Amino acid sequence: MSAVSLTQLAGMGLLVAVLALCVVWASGDSNKYRKLVWMTLFLTFDLIMFGAFTRLTDSGLGCPDWPGCYGHSNPLLAHAHISAAQDAMPTGPVTVIKAWIEMTHRYFAMGVGALIIALMAIAWIRRFKSTQREAKLSPWYPTMLLALVCLQGAFGAWTVTQKLQPIIVTTHLLLGLTLLAMLAWLGARQNDHLPVAATAARLASPALIAVILLxxxxxxxxxxxxxxxALACNDFPLCHGRLVPEMDFANGFTLWRHLGMTADGEYLPFQALTAIHWTHRSFAFVVIAYVGWLAHKALRIHGLRATGRWLLIAIGLQLLTGLSTIFLDWPLAIAVAHNGGAALLLVLLVMLNFKTRHAPGFQAVPAVPNKPLIVDHLHPHS
Structure with a gap:
C-alpha cells in the first residue's frame, strides 16, 4: 500500500477511537479512565460480535489482501477490482458487500487498538506524575494489552494471507476473547465493589475451572x-439418528491443514465435520452443568448474587441459541448471538473470578448494646 492509503486507513481507525473518546469525555462519570476502560471493553465485545458476523457471512476474504483492500484504504476506491472479481465469480469470496463487511471489521479493530494505546499512555503519564503508585493505574497491564493487540493484528493478517486456514482463524478468535477477558479484569480493578461474604473465597478455584472449561x-x-x-448434525438430541454417529476424529481435529482439506490435500470427509460438531455439542452439556452449578453457589453468597443471576440467564440463553441454530437451520442472527453469548459468559466469569479474589470482605463493626450484630445483612445488595 502507498503511504497515502496507509494514512487514510489509519485515519478510519482513529475516527472510531475519537468517537469513543468523545463519548467518554461527555459522560458524567468523574473517573474518565474507568469510563475509557469500559468503553474499550464494550467496543471489543462489539468487535467480537462483528467478527462472528464477518466469519458467518463468509466475508473473511472480502478484501483478499491486508491491511487495505486491493491496496486501497476502502472498498469504494477498490470498486473496479472488487467488481471484476465479483463478475468472474458472483458467489465467490469477493463481492462488494463482503468487502465492506471485512473492511468495517478492520476499522473497528484499529479503533480498539487506538483506545488501548490511549489507556497505556494515560497510565504511564499518571505513573510518572504521581508519587503514589496505585494498583488500579498500573501501566504494565495496558502495556500487555497493547502487545496482545499487536499479536491479534498479526493473526488477522495471517487469516487473510493464509486463506482462512482453520487453526489461524480459531486462534484469531481466541486471542480476541483473551483481549476481552483482560479488559474485563482491568475494568473490574477500576470499579468499587460491594463487600462479599468470607465464603466467597471458596468459589475462587471453581470459578477458575469454569473459565478453563468455557x-x-x-x-x-x-x-x-x-x-x-455447524450443520453437520441437523437433529437433536441425536446426530443422524444416532447417539454416537459415524465420525472421523483424526481428520476432523488435524490442526494444520487448509480449509475443507485433510492434511494430505484430500477433501475433508463429512464424518470429520460430524466429529467436530458432535464434540462441541457434547462438551456443551459439561459446561452448562458446571456453570449452572457455580451460578447456584454464587446465588447463596452476599456480593455474588447479581453475578450468579446473570450467569444463569446467560447460560440459559446460550443453550437456547445453540439449539435454535439446529432446529431453525442456522439463521445468521441467532448464530451471531450465540457467539456473543459465549463472550458474555466469559466476561461474567472473569468478574466472578475477580470478586472471589479481590473484592473487599465484610468489615466487623462494634456491636451496639441490645442490638445483635448480623454481619451478613450489613450489605444485603449483591
Whole structure:
C-alpha cells in the first residue's frame, strides 16, 4: 500500500477511537479512565460480535489482501477490482458487500487498538506524575494489552494471507476473547465493589475451572465455525439418528491443514465435520452443568448474587441459541448471538473470578448494646 492509503486507513481507525473518546469525555462519570476502560471493553465485545458476523457471512476474504483492500484504504476506491472479481465469480469470496463487511471489521479493530494505546499512555503519564503508585493505574497491564493487540493484528493478517486456514482463524478468535477477558479484569480493578461474604473465597478455584472449561468450549465452537461444521448434525438430541454417529476424529481435529482439506490435500470427509460438531455439542452439556452449578453457589453468597443471576440467564440463553441454530437451520442472527453469548459468559466469569479474589470482605463493626450484630445483612445488595 502507498503511504497515502496507509494514512487514510489509519485515519478510519482513529475516527472510531475519537468517537469513543468523545463519548467518554461527555459522560458524567468523574473517573474518565474507568469510563475509557469500559468503553474499550464494550467496543471489543462489539468487535467480537462483528467478527462472528464477518466469519458467518463468509466475508473473511472480502478484501483478499491486508491491511487495505486491493491496496486501497476502502472498498469504494477498490470498486473496479472488487467488481471484476465479483463478475468472474458472483458467489465467490469477493463481492462488494463482503468487502465492506471485512473492511468495517478492520476499522473497528484499529479503533480498539487506538483506545488501548490511549489507556497505556494515560497510565504511564499518571505513573510518572504521581508519587503514589496505585494498583488500579498500573501501566504494565495496558502495556500487555497493547502487545496482545499487536499479536491479534498479526493473526488477522495471517487469516487473510493464509486463506482462512482453520487453526489461524480459531486462534484469531481466541486471542480476541483473551483481549476481552483482560479488559474485563482491568475494568473490574477500576470499579468499587460491594463487600462479599468470607465464603466467597471458596468459589475462587471453581470459578477458575469454569473459565478453563468455557475457553475449551469456545475453542471447540470456533473450530466448528471455521470448518463450517455447524450443520453437520441437523437433529437433536441425536446426530443422524444416532447417539454416537459415524465420525472421523483424526481428520476432523488435524490442526494444520487448509480449509475443507485433510492434511494430505484430500477433501475433508463429512464424518470429520460430524466429529467436530458432535464434540462441541457434547462438551456443551459439561459446561452448562458446571456453570449452572457455580451460578447456584454464587446465588447463596452476599456480593455474588447479581453475578450468579446473570450467569444463569446467560447460560440459559446460550443453550437456547445453540439449539435454535439446529432446529431453525442456522439463521445468521441467532448464530451471531450465540457467539456473543459465549463472550458474555466469559466476561461474567472473569468478574466472578475477580470478586472471589479481590473484592473487599465484610468489615466487623462494634456491636451496639441490645442490638445483635448480623454481619451478613450489613450489605444485603449483591
Amino acid at each position: 475457553v475449551i468450549q469456545i475453542a471447540l465452537g470456533g473450530w466448528v465455525s471455521t470448518n463450517y461444521a
